[in-house]
Amino acid sequence: FDLDEFKSINDQHGHPIGDAALKNVAQFLSRALRPYDVCARYAGDEFVIVLADCAAEEADAKRRELQQLADRAPVDLGPVRLRLRLSAGCATFPADGDDYQSLLARADHRMYQDKSTRRPRPGHGRPPVLAAVRGAAGAARPTAGVRPGDRPARARPAVRPGGAAA
DSSP, X not given: OEETTHHHHHHHHOHHHHHHHHHHHHHHHHHTSOTTSEEEEEETTEEEEEETTXXXXXXXXXXXXXXXXXXXXXXXXXXXXXXXXXXXXXXETTTTOSSHHHHHHHHHHHHHHHHHHHSOOTTSOOOGGGEEEEOTTSOXXXXXXXXXXXXXXXXXXXXXXXXXXX
């Protein structure tokens, strides 16, 4: 999973808001999983989820479910309210690779395909992530959001036969 427009969040609202957005994403993803699944912040604004004993169709359904939940849930991050969007790709062991590097590479490739399909077309407005509304004082108040949590950076998930990395 990748937090869409994360650089824009940091640039527009500052790193403390960006950090809060990442923590929300991690908490959201962790709460939405089974107790024996793994969610880890991998790098920057990317998260890896390992779903144990999960077929490709189930992993893809979970990906879509998490994206839809995130798309519908504005998050209050201190002085701003954001609607965060997530792009994601799935890879299944052993069909998509037999080690974590090949599984992550396949999931990453699919995530960028997903990201390209979720972008608004030119002339159709900005993504809801940073849609801003002017308040009475004229200050921009962003509307947009996700829920999510905090995990160790650069975690390397252990993938067993029948498991999927999302």
